[in-house]
Amino acid sequence: xxxxxxxxxxxxxxxxxxxxxxxxxxxxxxxxxxxxxxxxxxxxxxxxxxxxxxxxxxxxxxxxxxxxxxxxxxxxxxxxxxxxxxxxxxxxxxxxxxxxxxxxxxxxxxxxxxxxxxxxxxxxxxxxxxxxxxxxxxxxxxxxxxxxxxxxxxxxxxxxxxxxxxxxxxxxxxxxxxxxxxxxxxxxxxxxxxxxxxxxxxxxxxxxxxxxxxxxxxxxxxxxxxxxxxxxxxxxxxxxxxxxxxxxxx
Amino acid sequence: xxxxxxxxxxxxxxxxxxxxxxxxxxxxxxxxxxxxxxxxxxxxxxxxxxxxxxxxxxxxxxxxxxxxxxxxxxxxxxxxxxxxxxxxxxxxxxxxxxxxxxxxxxxxxxxxxxxxxxxxxxxxxxxxxxxxxxxxxxxxxxxxxxxxxxxxxxxxxxxxxxxxxxxxxxxxxxxxxxxxxxxxxxxxxxxxxxxxxxxxxxxxxxxxxxxxxxxxxxxxxxxxxxxxxxxxxxxxxxxxxxxxxxxxxxxxxxxxxxxxxxxxxxxxxxxxxxxxxxxxxxxxxxxxxxxxxxxxxxxxxxxxxxxxxxxxxxxxxxxxxxxxxxxxxxxxxxxxxxxxxxxxxxxxxxxxxxxxxxxxxxxxxxxxxxxxxxxxxxxxxxxxxxxxxxxxxxxxxxx
Numbered sequence: 001x002x003x004x005x006x007x008x009x010x011x012x013x014x015x016x017x018x019x020x021x022x023x024x025x026x027x028x029x030x031x032x033x034x035x036x037x038x039x040x041x042x043x044x045x046x047x048x049x050x051x052x053x054x055x056x057x058x059x060x061x062x063x064x065x066x067x068x069x070x071x072x073x074x075x076x077x078x079x080x081x082x083x084x085x086x087x088x089x090x091x092x093x094x095x096x097x098x099x100x101x102x103x104x105x106x107x108x109x110x111x112x113x114x115x116x117x118x119x120x121x122x123x124x125x126x127x128x129x130x131x132x133x134x135x136x137x138x139x140x141x142x143x144x145x146x147x148x149x150x151x152x153x154x155x156x157x158x159x160x161x162x163x164x165x166x167x168x169x170x171x172x173x174x175x176x177x178x179x180x181x182x183x184x185x186x187x188x189x190x191x192x193x194x195x196x197x198x199x200x201x202x203x204x205x206x207x208x209x210x211x212x213x214x215x216x217x218x219x220x221x222x223x224x225x226x227x228x229x230x231x232x233x234x235x236x237x238x239x240x241x242x243x244x245x246x247x248x249x250x
Numbered sequence: 251x252x253x254x255x256x257x258x259x260x261x262x263x264x265x266x267x268x269x270x271x272x273x274x275x276x277x278x279x280x281x282x283x284x285x286x287x288x289x290x291x292x293x294x295x296x297x298x299x300x301x302x303x304x305x306x307x308x309x310x311x312x313x314x315x316x317x318x319x320x321x322x323x324x325x326x327x328x329x330x331x332x333x334x335x336x337x338x339x340x341x342x343x344x345x346x347x348x349x350x351x352x353x354x355x356x357x358x359x360x361x362x363x364x365x366x367x368x369x370x371x372x373x374x375x376x377x378x379x380x381x382x383x384x385x386x387x388x389x390x391x392x393x394x395x396x397x398x399x400x401x402x403x404x405x406x407x408x409x410x411x412x413x414x415x416x417x418x419x420x421x422x423x424x425x426x427x428x429x430x431x432x433x434x435x436x437x438x439x440x441x442x443x444x445x446x447x448x449x450x451x452x453x454x455x456x457x458x459x460x461x462x463x464x465x466x467x468x469x470x471x472x473x474x475x476x477x478x479x480x481x482x483x484x485x486x487x488x489x490x491x492x493x494x495x496x497x498x499x500x501x502x503x504x505x506x507x508x509x510x511x512x513x514x515x516x517x518x519x520x521x522x523x524x525x526x527x528x529x530x531x532x533x534x535x536x537x538x539x540x541x542x543x544x545x546x547x548x549x550x551x552x553x554x555x556x557x558x559x560x561x562x563x564x565x566x567x568x569x570x571x572x573x574x575x576x577x578x579x580x581x582x583x584x585x586x587x588x589x590x591x592x593x594x595x596x597x598x599x600x601x602x603x604x605x606x607x608x609x610x611x612x613x614x615x616x617x618x619x620x621x622x623x624x625x626x627x628x629x630x631x632x633x634x635x636x637x638x639x640x641x642x643x644x645x646x647x648x649x
Contacts, residue, residue: 039589071378072367091367094359096299097378103436105587111289152288153359244516244584
């Protein structure tokens with residue numbers, strides 16, 4: 001079984017948020033429920049100020065702290081599914097301990113006040129147990145893996161588009177959107193990336209492109225000191241997180 | 251012995267009706283808003299996921315644990331001077347924990363699912379799993395111990411064993427509750443292996459405040475109406491223990507504050523400097539709710555006065571409630587990995603629904619307390635037990 005990993009080249013990423021939009025459309029997430037996001041950081045001051053940005057999916061950690069803290073095993077790491085961390089919405093009690101424990105802030109409890117108006121939950125009231133029911137919905141729904149539109153009172157997160165990658169032929173080293181035979185299996189954020197800054201493949205396959213990129217281009221993992229050991233690697237300059245500092249609104 | 255207990259009369263009935271109304275109103279308001287808006291009725295979000303309902307639960311759970319530990323003074327360590335408050339300690343510990351759990355139940359996304367998902371999941375790596383197990387055991391032991399006291403079995407071997415089990419259960423439950431926060435290395439404000447000690451000490455302080463307040467309340471705030479042994483305790487050892495606990499609590503808070511302010515890490519430093527100490531509410535709570543009662547009770551003449559004791563208990567209620575709130579929220583206000591999406595320290599203030607849950611929990615304590623005072627003799631102690639009735643037949647005394 002593959003161990004799915006993602007490589008993001010920050011020297012190519014333009015911070016355009018196409019990945020965020022594609023993820024939201026693919027997975028029917030609400031505004032603010034950004035399973036995939038691009039985070040912007042400012043450092044320094046004029047004239048030497050710099051702006052950096054980091055695309056941030058769920059890191060699908062090898063040692064996921066969210067899994068360790070979940071009191072009901074609703075959050076679990078599925079090695080049979082490529083090491084993806086899932087949430088079983090049938091078991092989640094909505095205690096939000098996983099949101100506390102995730103160092104990367106990739107978990108969302110969408111049953112909260114809307115980020116923007118109009119509130120889409122009010123515009124498209126939930127049916128059949130869903131938190132909200134938009135007119136278009138992704139065809140795949142699997143609550144045992146946290147795929148689809150969630151019910152009320154549970155936490156949601158990125159699934160590495162398991163509903164797509166799980167359909168890929170066994171033994172595929174890389175899911176490359178440029179390969180016509182594989183493009184349907186590529187995660188939405190990877191497939192849509194205009195500058196092709198994202199790569200997706202099998203970290204257990206020494207011949208995979210993702211492994212070569214990590215090895216040849218000195219791939220790093222964010223916040224590696226946490227010990228969570230993400231399955232998402234970053235290439236290029238700027239793969240670090242500036243310490244939090246308060247900024248005054250002008 | 252208990253004729254002077256005003257809770258058994260019309261004053262108690264009046265308080266019962268009033269607190270019942272507040273409880274029902276609090277529950278009704280929260281339930282109505284949550285039915286209409288779901289958890290959007292709360293002001294929590296992805297940055298501050300745990301808000302006032304969690305801090306309220308924490309406050310109640312630790313006050314309960316504190317009362318459990320105080321009950322161990324006579325029941326485990328055999329300091330007989332404290333027998334007159336043992337039964338009330340156990341009862342208060344039980345009802346305050348029940349009330350805390352009621353607030354928590356309203357906060358969770360799927361409370362009833364927890365009943366089967368927790369035992370079937372058996373996720374022994376999760377401190378929250380153990381919180382469920384240990385507080386369930388805590389409740390069980392409290393109930394069992396109370397049942398033995400109700401049967402006037404104070405000193406049998408079985409009672410002592412239950413008392414020791416309960417004492418250990420309380421230590422484990424509240425210590426584990428601390429570790430829910432203290433083991434989170436990704437939340438530096440909380441990450442602290444000594445947090446269980448902090449929780450024990452502050453828990454006993456809030457338990458003591460509850461004991462003082464509710465004991466006086468039972469006698470209409472008139473110490474002259476108390477049974478002699480209880481009166482003696484309230485004039486002697488208990489206020490000294492109260493002031494000691496407050497002193498240690500204040501010291502511990504200061505140690506955390508100083509190390510936090512000294513730390514360079516913004517997740518600790520800024521929480522103290524720009525969130526906690528920037529809040530006038532925190533200052534009022536700390537100086538007025540912890541230091542002031544400590545100073546008042548330091549005075550040998552003041553600390554024996556019933557009015558001062560009750561006032562200090564009420565001040566400590568507020569002081570430690572705020573302490574729990576700023577502890578829970580403070581651990582989350584520095585945005586975690588959000589970049590400039592989270593521009594500044596996260597803003598959180600409890601919504602009316604969240605406040606209504608806090609009032610619901612507090613009112614529930616009063617409801618159960620008055621019922622307990624009416625139904626049981628909570629001031630009972632071995633001294634009041636008729637000779638020969640202190641042990642069940644065949645039980646071997648160990649004291």
